[in-house]
Amino acid sequence: xxxxxxxxxxxxxxxxxxxxxxxxxxxxxxxxxxxxxxxxxxxxxxxxxxxxxxxxxxxxxxxxxxxxxxxxxxxxxxxxxxxxxxxxxxxxxxxxxxxxxxxxxxxxxxxxxxxxxxxxxxxxxxxxxxxxxxxxxxxxxxxxxxxxxxxxxxxxxxxxxxxxxxxxxxxxxxxxxxxxxxxxxxxxxxxxxxxxxxxxxxxxxxxxxxxxxxxxxxxxxxxxxxxxxxxxxxxxx
Amino acid sequence: xxxxxxxxxxxxxxxxxxxxxxxxxxxxxxxxxxxxxxxxxxxxxxxxxxxxxxxxxxxxxxxxxxxxxxxxxxxxxxxxxxxxxxxxxxxxxxxxxxxxxxxxxxxxxxxxxxxxxxxxxxxxxxxxxxxxxxxxxxxxxxxxxxxxxxxxxxxxxxxxxxxxxxxxxxxxxxxxxxxxxxxxxxxxxxxxxxxxxxxxxxxxxxxxxxxxxxxxxxxxxxxxxxxxxxxxxxxxxxxxxxxxxxxxxxxxxxxxxxxxxxxxxxxxxxxxxxxxxxxxxxxxxxxxxxxxxxxxxxxxxxxxxxxxxxxxxxxxxxxxxxxxxxxxxxxxxxxxxxxxxxxxxxxxxxxxxxxxxxxxxxxxxxxxxxxxxxxxxxxxxxxxxxxxxxxxxxxxxxxxxxxxxxxxxxxxxxxxxx
Numbered sequence: 001x002x003x004x005x006x007x008x009x010x011x012x013x014x015x016x017x018x019x020x021x022x023x024x025x026x027x028x029x030x031x032x033x034x035x036x037x038x039x040x041x042x043x044x045x046x047x048x049x050x051x052x053x054x055x056x057x058x059x060x061x062x063x064x065x066x067x068x069x070x071x072x073x074x075x076x077x078x079x080x081x082x083x084x085x086x087x088x089x090x091x092x093x094x095x096x097x098x099x100x101x102x103x104x105x106x107x108x109x110x111x112x113x114x115x116x117x118x119x120x121x122x123x124x125x126x127x128x129x130x131x132x133x134x135x136x137x138x139x140x141x142x143x144x145x146x147x148x149x150x151x152x153x154x155x156x157x158x159x160x161x162x163x164x165x166x167x168x169x170x171x172x173x174x175x176x177x178x179x180x181x182x183x184x185x186x187x188x189x190x191x192x193x194x195x196x197x198x199x200x201x202x203x204x205x206x207x208x209x210x211x212x213x214x215x216x217x218x219x220x221x222x223x224x225x226x227x228x229x230x231x232x233x234x235x236x237x
Numbered sequence: 238x239x240x241x242x243x244x245x246x247x248x249x250x251x252x253x254x255x256x257x258x259x260x261x262x263x264x265x266x267x268x269x270x271x272x273x274x275x276x277x278x279x280x281x282x283x284x285x286x287x288x289x290x291x292x293x294x295x296x297x298x299x300x301x302x303x304x305x306x307x308x309x310x311x312x313x314x315x316x317x318x319x320x321x322x323x324x325x326x327x328x329x330x331x332x333x334x335x336x337x338x339x340x341x342x343x344x345x346x347x348x349x350x351x352x353x354x355x356x357x358x359x360x361x362x363x364x365x366x367x368x369x370x371x372x373x374x375x376x377x378x379x380x381x382x383x384x385x386x387x388x389x390x391x392x393x394x395x396x397x398x399x400x401x402x403x404x405x406x407x408x409x410x411x412x413x414x415x416x417x418x419x420x421x422x423x424x425x426x427x428x429x430x431x432x433x434x435x436x437x438x439x440x441x442x443x444x445x446x447x448x449x450x451x452x453x454x455x456x457x458x459x460x461x462x463x464x465x466x467x468x469x470x471x472x473x474x475x476x477x478x479x480x481x482x483x484x485x486x487x488x489x490x491x492x493x494x495x496x497x498x499x500x501x502x503x504x505x506x507x508x509x510x511x512x513x514x515x516x517x518x519x520x521x522x523x524x525x526x527x528x529x530x531x532x533x534x535x536x537x538x539x540x541x542x543x544x545x546x547x548x549x550x551x552x553x554x555x556x557x558x559x560x561x562x563x564x565x566x567x568x569x570x571x572x573x574x575x576x577x578x579x580x581x582x583x584x585x586x587x588x589x590x591x592x593x594x595x596x597x598x599x600x601x602x603x604x605x606x607x608x609x610x611x612x613x614x615x616x617x618x619x620x621x622x623x624x625x626x627x628x629x630x631x632x633x634x635x636x637x638x639x640x641x642x643x644x645x646x647x648x649x650x651x652x653x654x655x
Binding site (some may be wrong): 057059080081083084086087088092094097098099100101102103111112114116166173 | 239243246247249250445554555557558559561562563564565566627648
């Protein structure tokens with residue numbers, strides 16, 4: 001398949017500078033990720049980790065250079081097409097507060113499919129969307145009796161797993177995670193990462209995982225570091 | 238799940254705040270529609286009190302005063318019109334019919350009006366409607382009475398009951414004419430006009446109860462009901478009379494003739510013109526009320542805007558989550574605008590509900606206390622216009638938080654700065 005040899009994520013001389021600032025927040029000369037690769041992005045706060053994820057998600061467009069996801073140049077799409085692209089191909093997990101408090105666990109997960117026809121179709125390959133969501137939640141150790149519970153009753157660890165289920169339903173090619181473990185304790189952190197790896201590997205999903213904590217770096221097959229001044233980029237370790 | 242469903246669920250989650258906003262808006266809507274409703278009803282009720290009557294004639298006084306006491310039974314006549322004057326006007330060839338009115342007595346707070354049988358035939362109200370008897374017959378005997386609908390209902394009278402008329406306008410059960418009781422022979426159907434609150438007797442009846450009275454008190458002699466009938470019961474004076482002409486085109490000419498009547502100073506008025514004129518003088522108040530309720534509505538909308546803008550801070554996470562899973566910026570704007578629309582629609586619906594609730598509760602009280610009959614009808618074009626204005630205004634207002642949310646979602650991106 002063509003997809004296999006084409007990089008899922010490709011950055012080419014990407015510069016991003018916030019309006020009114022003199023130095024670039026992001027400066028990455030070259031970065032390519034292939035399907036199923038797990039990238040660890042390390043950087044202290046203010047190093048532009050979140051900006052990088054916003055660039056990959058098509059929320060921001062680079063000041064210079066080119067970002068291609070699955071062979072599509074994001075900058076060539078209109079803002080609403082970029083939103084649709086994100087809905088179709090990218091799953092996002094935040095640090096915390098990932099869930100909509102007025103929806104149940106199951107509704108939070110299936111919500112992804114409401115914005116993406118593609119995810120909806122892919123999530124219904126086996127059964128219906130709800131069944132796929134339930135299966136994902138089960139895989140993430142969230143028992144059936146919790147599925148219809150209001151999410152604000154859940155522990156932070158459970159909430160983060162629901163967020164992963166929501167990001168992975170419909171099997172997007174890219175999963176973007178912004179310090180998803182920062183609100184978890186050490187034990188939960190490792191277990192969370194185990195689950196994240198298992199699920200992304202099962203789906204062949206490319207993972208971009210951002211954290212300030214170098215502790216995890218060894219578990220990823222690729223790792224980059226965003227320097228505090230953002231000008232330097234330590235390439236693959 | 239559509240954006241609408243998300244908006245609904247999100248709104249439900251924050252319902253305490255939003256319900257208060259809805260309630261505040263509902264009150265403004267009720268107020269605005271209520272003021273509009275009441276002014277229209279008052280106006281039509283007022284202008285419809287008398288119809289088809291070309292002239293009202295009474296002792297010389299201001300037209301408004303004559304109108305108020307003859308039609309609305311408000312206030313008292315300054316003077317009477319002599320029976321001769323009445324007869325000579327009635328005899329004019331342009332005059333088709335007349336209805337004499339003799340006021341001054343009361344029955345338990347309701348005015349007693351002496352009149353002739355012509356009242357049953359020629360009195361018109363509303364849209365040329367004539368008086369109908371709900372039960373019984375017209376008065377025939379001297380001591381017969383026909384009651385207005387409210388009199389019968391409020392006092393629980395039925396055909397055959399005997400009532401006693403009080404001298405003057407006292408409201409207590411001061412039985413001034415207890416020696417000559419009247420028998421209820423008929424009850425009028427409801428008209429929504431002062432007729433409902435009037436006790437009607439014949440002119441002869443008014444004369445009969447005053448036969449043994451002089452200068453407002455009982456004279457030395459007392460005559461019982463039977464004896465009184467032996468007297469000539471033709472009145473010497475009446476309070477006022479209504480005139481219907483053969484040809485309406487002659488109204489002004491006849492009015493001038495009556496005003497120039499030599500033997501007695503009398504005033505003839507055109508009821509329609511005097512009603513409108515009188516209404517104009519009091520309509521300023523009503524316009525001021527309307528403007529005030531308009532401002533209340535604006536305040537309500539601004540309150541809503543404040544509430545929704547202040548919730549945007551709490552909703553930053555929600556918006557970032559929606560953006561992350563692929564919601565377009567335009568969908569975020571729609572979400573916020575939908576919420577505003579929901580709040581306003583709910584406010585309008587609740588406001589209309591409260592309006593009808595209040596009307597249902599307040600109607601009998603208003604009718605009783607002010608004699609204004611408020612019809613419960615569907616919203617008319619103006620009122621629907623008012624509501625449409627509210628909704629359109631709200632949608633325009635909704636664009637403000639929508640725009641703010643849009644700007645923020647672009648700025649924040651997927652970063653949750655909380």
